Amino acid sequence: MGSIILKSRQFIPVLFCLFFLASCGDDELSTEDYIGNYIVSEICDGDTYNYSLVVSNGQNGDKSLSITNLWDWEEVMTATINDSNLTLPNQELDGVIFEGSGTLSGNILTITYTATDETEMETCVATCTKS
Numbered sequence: 001m002g003s004i005i006l007k008s009r010q011f012i013p014v015l016f017c018l019f020f021l022a023s024c025g026d027d028e029l030s031t032e033d034y035i036g037n038y039i040v041s042e043i044c045d046g047d048t049y050n051y052s053l054v055v056s057n058g059q060n061g062d063k064s065l066s067i068t069n070l071w072d073w074e075e076v077m078t079a080t081i082n083d084s085n086l087t088l089p090n091q092e093l094d095g096v097i098f099e100g101s102g103t104l105s106g107n108i109l110t111i112t113y114t115a116t117d118e119t120e121m122e123t124c125v126a127t128c129t130k131s
Contacts, residue, residue, distance in 0.1 A: 038128035
């Protein structure tokens with residue numbers, strides 16, 4: 001019986017190390033990780049566009065962002081984040097409806113979205129590099 005207790009005591013440091021390593025995951029991203037100026041290379045329905053955009057703090061809480069000049073259009077869109085995932089909720093700006101999602105990896109923000117007006121819908125992928 002004494003050897004079982006001794007073996008159990010030797011196992012405790014191993015468990016502690018495993019617990020410690022498991023809790024050392026990546027820190028969750030915040031709006032501060034997204035905020036900045038970006039150079040954009042965008043493909044919309046096969047056509048390529050290059051422009052810049054700005055991501056800033058949003059008006060709707062700590063997970064809210066404002067994106068200025070997405071679609072090379074000087075409107076301000078709202079977005080929300082959940083760690084490295086961005087959501088561009090359905091919103092209408094000057095008669096165009098935008099909706100999409102994206103991810104942030106390092107200094108690259110990739111946004112896939114649609115822009116729909118009365119006559120057509122464009123599907124776009126914007127690859128945004130923080131400058």
